[in-house]
Amino acid sequence: xxxxKRTKLAPVWSVALYAAAAVASLGAxxxxxxxxxxxxxxxxxxLASGAVGSPAAAIDSLVKAAPFILTGFATCIAYRAGFWTxxxxxxxxxxxxxAWQASLWTSGLPPALSIALCILAGMIGGGAxxxxxxxxxxxxxxxxxxxxxxxxxxxxxxxxxLISGPWMxxxxxxxxxxxxxxxxxxxxxxxxxxxxLHMGVILVAVALVWLYLVLSRAxxxxxxxxxxxxxxxxxxxxxxxxxxxFKIMLISGAVSAVAGFIETFGVNHRLTGDNLxxxxxxxxxxxxxxxxxxxxxxxxxLFFGALHNGALFMNVMTGVPTALVETLQGIVLILFLVxxxxxxxxxxxxxxx
Amino acid sequence: xxxxxxxxxxxLTKRFGAVVANDSVSLEIFPGELLCLFGENGAGxxxxxxxxxxxxxxxxxxxEIKGKAVAFRSPADAIKAGIGxxxxxxxxxxxxxxxxxxxxxxxxxxxxxxxxAARARLAEIGAELGIEVDLxxxxxxxxxxxxxxxxxxxxxxxxxxxxxLDEPTAVLTPQESDQxxxxxxxxxxxxxxxxxxxxxxxxxxxxxxxxxxxxGRNVGTLSGADATPELLTQMMVGQAAAAAPSAEPPRAPGRxxxxxxxxxxxxxxxxxxxxxVSLMVREGEIxxxxxxxxxxxKPLLEMLAGIRRPDHGVITIDGQSxxxxxxxxxxxxxxxxxxxxxxxxxxxGEFSIADNLILGQQRAGRYxxxxxxxxxxxxxxxxxxxxxxxIAAPSIDTEVRLLSGGNAQKVVLARELAQASVLLLANQPTxxxxxxVVALVHAELRQKRAAGAAIxxxxxxxxxxFALSDRIAVMFAGRIVDILDPVSASRETVGGxxxxxxxxxxxxxxxxxxx
Numbered sequence: 012x013x014x015x016k017r018t019k020l021a022p023v024w025s026v027a028l029y030a031a032a033a034v035a036s037l038g039a040x041x042x043x044x045x046x047x048x049x050x051x052x053x054x055x056x057x058l059a060s061g062a063v064g065s066p067a068a069a070i071d072s073l074v075k076a077a078p079f080i081l082t083g084f085a086t087c088i089a090y091r092a093g094f095w096t097x098x099x100x101x102x103x104x105x106x107x108x109x110a111w112q113a114s115l116w117t118s119g120l121p122p123a124l125s126i127a128l129c130i131l132a133g134m135i136g137g138g139a140x141x142x143x144x145x146x147x148x149x150x151x152x153x154x155x156x157x158x159x160x161x162x163x164x165x166x167x168x169x170x171x172x173l174i175s176g177p178w179m180x181x182x183x184x185x186x187x188x189x190x191x192x193x194x195x196x197x198x199x200x201x202x203x204x205x206x207x208l209h210m211g212v213i214l215v216a217v218a219l220v221w222l223y224l225v226l227s228r229a230x231x232x233x234x235x236x237x238x239x240x241x242x243x244x245x246x247x248x249x250x251x252x253x254x255x256x257f258k259i260m261l262i263s264g265a266v267s268a269v270a271g272f273i274e275t276f277g278v279n280h281r282l283t284g285d286n287l288x289x290x291x292x293x294x295x296x297x298x299x300x301x302x303x304x305x306x307x308x309x310x311x312x313l314f315f316g317a318l319h320n321g322a323l324f325m326n327v328m329t330g331v332p333t334a335l336v337e338t339l340q341g342i343v344l345i346l347f348l349v350x351x352x353x354x355x356x357x358x359x360x361x362x363x364x
Numbered sequence: 365x366x367x368x369x370x371x372x373x374x375x376l377t378k379r380f381g382a383v384v385a386n387d388s389v390s391l392e393i394f395p396g397e398l399l400c401l402f403g404e405n406g407a408g409x410x411x412x413x414x415x416x417x418x419x420x421x422x423x424x425x426x427x428e429i430k431g432k433a434v435a436f437r438s439p440a441d442a443i444k445a446g447i448g449x450x451x452x453x454x455x456x457x458x459x460x461x462x463x464x465x466x467x468x469x470x471x472x473x474x475x476x477x478x479x480x481a482a483r484a485r486l487a488e489i490g491a492e493l494g495i496e497v498d499l500x501x502x503x504x505x506x507x508x509x510x511x512x513x514x515x516x517x518x519x520x521x522x523x524x525x526x527x528x529l530d531e532p533t534a535v536l537t538p539q540e541s542d543q544x545x546x547x548x549x550x551x552x553x554x555x556x557x558x559x560x561x562x563x564x565x566x567x568x569x570x571x572x573x574x575x576x577x578x579x580g581r582n583v584g585t586l587s588g589a590d591a592t593p594e595l596l597t598q599m600m601v602g603q604a605a606a607a608a609p610s611a612e613p614p615r616a617p618g619r620x621x622x623x624x625x626x627x628x629x630x631x632x633x634x635x636x637x638x639x640x641v642s643l644m645v646r647e648g649e650i651x652x653x654x655x656x657x658x659x660x661x662k663p664l665l666e667m668l669a670g671i672r673r674p675d676h677g678v679i680t681i682d683g684q685s686x687x688x689x690x691x692x693x694x695x696x697x698x699x700x701x702x703x704x705x706x707x708x709x710x711x712x713g714e715f716s717i718a719d720n721l722i723l724g725q726q727r728a729g730r731y732x733x734x735x736x737x738x739x740x741x742x743x744x745x746x747x748x749x750x751x752x753x754x755i756a757a758p759s760i761d762t763e764v765r766l767l768s769g770g771n772a773q774k775v776v777l778a779r780e781l782a783q784a785s786v787l788l789l790a791n792q793p794t795x796x797x798x799x800x801v802v803a804l805v806h807a808e809l810r811q812k813r814a815a816g817a818a819i820x821x822x823x824x825x826x827x828x829x830f831a832l833s834d835r836i837a838v839m840f841a842g843r844i845v846d847i848l849d850p851v852s853a854s855r856e857t858v859g860g861x862x863x864x865x866x867x868x869x870x871x872x873x874x875x876x877x878x879x
Contacts, residue, residue, distance in 0.1 A: 228736050230726045237723065241712040247671050247703065248724030249692035 020354045028354055032346040039342045040335070049329040061324020062317035068324070069317075070208050074278065076316020077215045078103070078270035082294020083301060083308035084222050085266040090303050091226065092259050093239040098144050098159030099267040100291030101166035102137035104284070106268020107275040108170055109136025111178070111190060111282040114197055122196040129197070130272055137268025138261040140166060145260035149253040163291070170284055178282065189283040199277035211273025218266060223305040235259060267291060296340055300347045315340060368431065370395050370557050371416070371447070371526055376425035378411050380769075385411040387580045388425065393526065393557045398548060400571035400588075401561045403600055404656065404824050408580040409561045413528050416559070417449040418442035429526075448519030449528040454511050458504040465503055466518045482521070489520050493550045509540035516547065526557045533567060534658065545570060563600075563656050565593050565863045576600060593863065594856070601826050601859035618647035620683075621818035622668065622787050627677035629663045637663040639842035641677075645787070645818040650809065652833030652850070653822045654858050660842035661822040662704055665789045668820065669701040670694030682786045695724060700784025702776055704791040704822075706769075710776040713765030717757055718746035720764050721779050749778035753804070770801035777805065781812060788812055791822045806832060826855050840864045 044054045063069045082099045089096045113132030117125040144162060147153040171188055180191035199209040226232040234255055237245040246252045270290050279286045297315055301307030315336070322333040369392035378386040386408045393399045401409045414420040416427070418436030427434050429445045436442045439449070456465050467482045483499060490496065495513050503511060512532065519527050529548075533541040545567075548558050560567065568574055568591065575585045576599040583599050622645045629638040638660040645651045655661050666672035668679060670691040679686050681697040703709035711720050722731055722742055731745075732738040746760035753774040757767055764772050773793070780788065790809065794802040809832060813819055823829050829836055830850045837847045838861040845861050 224736075228739075230732065230734050230737055233719070233726045233737060237712050237715065240714050241708075243709055244712055244723065247669070247691055247701070247709055249690070249695045250724070251690065251692070 014356050014358055016356055025354055028350045029347070032343075032350045035346055036339065036343045040339050043335055043338060044329075044331050047331050047335070049331045054325050054329040054331050057325040057328040058318070058321040060321070061328075062321030064324075067206075068320065070205065072317040072320040073212060073313070074207060074209065074316075075320045076313045077212050078274050078290045079293045079297045079316055080215050080309055080312035081218060081270035081273070082267050082291050083297040083312050084218050084294075084305065085263040085270075086295050086298035087222065087226075087301075087303045087305065087308055088235065088266065089259055089263045090298065091239050092235040092255070093242065094148075094155055094256060094259055096141065096144060096155050096159045096260065096263065097295065098141055098155075098162055098264070098291070099294050100289075101159065101163035102140050102264045102267035103271035103274075103287050103290045104166045104170050105140040105264075105271070106133035106137035107271030107282055107287050108166075108173065109133050109268070110272045110275060114193060114276075118194065126197060126199070126276065129276065130269065133268040133272040134265035135268075137264040137266075137271065139264070141260040141264025141267070142257060145257045149256060167284070167288075170282075174282055174284060180281070188285070190281050192281045193276065197276060198280050199273065209273065209277035211269075211277040214269055214273060218269070219305055219309055226305065231258065267294070270294070293340075296344050300344055302347075302351065369393060370430055372428045372431075373416065374426045374428075376412065376415055376422045376427070378408075378415060378420060379423050384580050386415070386422070389577070389580070389582045390425075391575050391582065391585065393559060395525070395555045395557050396552045397557050397573065398552055398571045399557070399559045400568045400574045401559060401577060402563065402568050402574050402596060403577035404563060407577040407600075409563075409577055410530065411580075412577065413449065413530055413559070413561050416442070417447055417528055443522050443524065446523070446525040447528065448522060448524030448526070450512065450515040450519060450530065450532060452531040452534055454515050456503045456511060456514060459502060461500050461502055462497055462506070462514050462517075463499040465514055466499075466521050470522060486517060486521060489517060492554070493520075493547060495547065507540075509536055509543065512536070512540075512544065513547070516551075520551075520556075525555070526559065527551065528559045528561070530561045531563075532560055533562070533564065541567075563863070565596060568596060569593070593860070597859035597863050598856055600863070601855055618649070618816065621645055621647050621681065622820070623680040624668065625678050627664065627667055627679070628675050629660075629667060629672060630675050636842050638667070638674075641839075641842075641844050643820075643837065643844065645820060647786070647816045647818055648813055649834045650813050650819040650821055650832050652829040652836040653820065653839055653844075654826065654829050654836055654862055655822075655824070655839035656862050657824060659839045659862075661839055662791060664839070665701060665791050665820065665822060668694075668787075669699055669789055671701075695783060697787075698783075698785035699787045699789065700780035700782075701789040702773075702780050702791060702793045704795075706773055706776050707765075710780075711764050711772060714763055716746075716761045717750065717755065717764055717767075717775055718742050718760040720775050721746050721749055723779065724783070749775075753778045770797045773797055773801060773805070777808060781808060784812070784817055786817060788817055788819045789822075790819065792824065793821070794823070794825070794828060802828075826858060829858075830855070838862055 041051050041055065044051050061068055062072050082103060085099050085102070110129040110133035113129040114125065117128045120128070140162060144155050144158045147158045148155050174190055175188045178190045180187065180189055199211050202208045202210060202212065226235065234245065234250055238252065238255055242252060271287055274287055274290065275282050293315065297311045298308045301309070301311040318336050318339065322331075322336045325331050326333050372392040374390045375388045376386055376390070377384070377388050389408070389412055391399070401412060403409050411420060415422050418439045418441050421437070427436070434441070434445055436445070457468065460468070463479060463483060463486070466486060467479065486499060495517065497506070497510055497513050497517070503514065506514065516527070532544055536544060548560075551558055560571070562568060569588060571588045573585055573587050574591055574596065576583050576596065578600060586595070624644070625642045627638055627641045628636075631637050641660070641664060643651065653661055653664075663672055667674045670686065670689055670693060673688070681694065681699060684697055686693055686697060707713060712723065715723075719742070722745065725731060726737060727734040731741050743760055749755065750757070750760060755771050755774045755778070757771060764775055767775070777793070788809075793805050793809070797805070806828070809819060809821065821829070821832060833850050835847055836850050836853065836858060837844045838858055839845070840861060841864065848858065
């Protein structure tokens with residue numbers, strides 16, 4: 012038996028492989044629920060109805076998915092260039108924090124202008140943090156994986172200090188790590204007046220179109236893809252990799268920061284650490300499952316947004332812990348990665364000579 | 365020396381597509397013997413040793429060990445049959461100790477490694493051969509020479525009887541090389557057969573027998589006693605009737621396109637790559653650079669393309685000093701480069717032909733000017749290039765990694781010929797290509813010269829150099845040791861200079877190359 016690399020995989024096989032992975036994931040979910048001691052059928056149906064069982068549930072799922080998709084897009088940009096940042100997490104926090112600070116500075120301006128400046132400030136905050144990692148890479152050849160992980164901690168603890176000190180809501184004790192509520196006119200308005208469907212979702216749609224166009228049509232996207240596939244050839248053809256890394260990270264950090272902004276201004280309406288935690292890491296998983304494509308990331312983000320939302324309902328109905336979703340996410344990621352690699356090989360059975 | 369060969373290869377043939385890397389090569393080796401595989405880069409030495417070590421399977425031919433036919437499917441089979449190999453680039457885990465590196469992958473009893481037994485055996489082997497290396501030292505703390513010892517110990521620990529050393533001295537200092545040959549002597553006394561793959565004359569002459577390869581064929585095997593540097597060089601570079609030098613009549617010298625003064629470059633380890641090279645090429649001229657690979661040609665071209673910053677020296681292109689500038693500025697000035705390794709440096713394998721043809725031009729005005737790429741213009745350009753260079757592919761959207769070497773090279777050629785308005789740098793532009801594409805490359809280079817461009821052509825094939833060059837510079841050990849006129853110079857002179865032979869005679873380099 013030999014394992015041989017194949018040059019092309021027929022699309023139908025590709026679909027079949029991913030379908031098999033999806034079925035296996037579902038099986039894993041059922042097994043996990045059974046291990047948790049809950050009725051499998053009831054739990055799965057609670058999961059589904061909590062996710063998409065009603066218009067309100069579907070909207071909640073969509074809103075839940077929005078920040079995952081944004082951090083997923085941020086991941087796509089960097090990973091397509093072969094820049095393995097894990098800093099989305101910190102950039103979400105930095106974006107949220109910078110936007111919050113801007114809301115204080117711009118109080119008194121017309122709300123629309125104030126919101127616009129808050130987004131901008133958030134993007135600058137996230138971009139600056141990502142730019143720092145890029146600079147460390149360019150100047151000191153520091154691994155972006157190490158620097159971004161470390162910076163995530165720095166930002167996390169800096170934010171903890173801010174919201175349990177200088178920015179703490181008056182009347183709270185340090186055990187509530189949160190700011191006071193934003194003035195209501197800075198809350199992101201609902202789209203068409205639909206409850207809870209905030210305008211941030213539109214930003215996701217804009218980001219989707221933008222990212223799709225950049226990656227497939229723009230000179231920058233060409234350079235991003237070329238850097239990921241053969242950075243040597245690209246740099247020998249006159250493209251400065253340092254500048255490109257800077258650009259990529261500024262953009263990626265800014266996109267992650269928007270996730271922090273919409274969660275803060277559209278969902279929580281105040282800056283808290285807890286509600287922003289995990290959004291960045293979620294984006295990495297979502298982007299990888301989406302094979303680093305804009306549409307794939309969108310779909311994976313929607314799927315996991317729905318799962319997270321449904322899991323809350325399932326928890327209430329049948330008592331399955333919501334941590335099931337994170338476990339499941341890990342399983343899906345592994346299965347999809349395995350399928351992605353396995354699709355490039357075929358097994359050849361031959362008689363021994 | 366016993367009468368029966370321990371290894372005999374007959375008619376080994378290996379093809380890569382249309383290229384015949386080894387054409388019916390036969391050789392034999394006896395216990396206790398030092399056999400040298402000698403030839404230029406690309407002559408087929410690496411392919412041959414890869415077949416002996418089971419890394420590549422021959423398309424035809426027969427391999428016998430101690431009279432028994434064998435067919436290796438992997439190096440593991442070769443090791444079982446008693447053949448070991450030390451690669452030019454060591455395969456050691458740097459964070460592990462010497463001992464751990466040696467026992468890794470060898471006869472562990474399911475879970476436990478018997479490190480004490482291994483230690484005792486290695487101490488024994490080391491004492492016998494006079495190798496002193498601390499088994500508990502992590503490999504990264506060893507010198508390059510010591511790392512090579514570890515590789516050798518690794519092979520001996522496996523009990524091999526035939527040891528292949530691929531370019532063993534390429535990374536060694538002269539002292540370390542001497543030590544290595546001392547070690548080889550010890551191993552031979554133990555009855556080991558040693559094969560070294562090299563293109564250095566100095567080492568060749570220490571062998572018992574020498575098998576010379578040229579263009580994939582065994583052009584002769586001679587005993588070390590009969591070999592002379594002159595004879596070997598002649599065999600290495602061939603005695604083909606000198607191809608007619610470029611037919612064009614000599615032109616009046618044009619303006620100077622590229623002027624480089626006192627260029628120097630060092631590697632990461634501080635080793636000298638290019639040592640005080642000055643050159644000048646005029647419009648409508650091809651300067652050929654002869655030399656065995658690794659003598660500074662590649663870093664020299666990289667400096668002339670702005671890809672590598674010189675440690676010293678100045679480059680002027682078309683009257684414009686480009687000191688301290690990067691590849692973008694050189695491209696702006698009209699410099700194109702055909703890199704030595706087209707897949708690693710010239711192409712993005714997963715990109716389409718069309719996209720590869722605009723690599724470096726993706727922000728140029730004619731493709732949209734920097735924001736969005738105008739796909740129509742890219743496609744137009746690709747269709748023109750495919751037609752003009754007869755690139756055989758299903759469509760302009762075919763990924764270049766799926767192309768044959770020749771067609772991939774045509775993509776590079778099409779892009780860089782368009783790019784090189786004043787200077788074309790070509791490093792081994794015909795390596796690994798079949799005759800049809802070679803002819804095309806030659807024709808294109810001549811046409812480019814006729815159009816007034818300056819061309820610097822690095823090539824190991826003397827036939828090509830003599831056929832194309834207006835002048836031939838020979839590089840050895842990072843220096844241009846001489847510049848010759850292809851009409852009057854003999855191939856033997858060039859070959860000798862390439863092998864460092866005449867360079868030693870002229871006292872440029874303290875290479876002991878006794879003849």
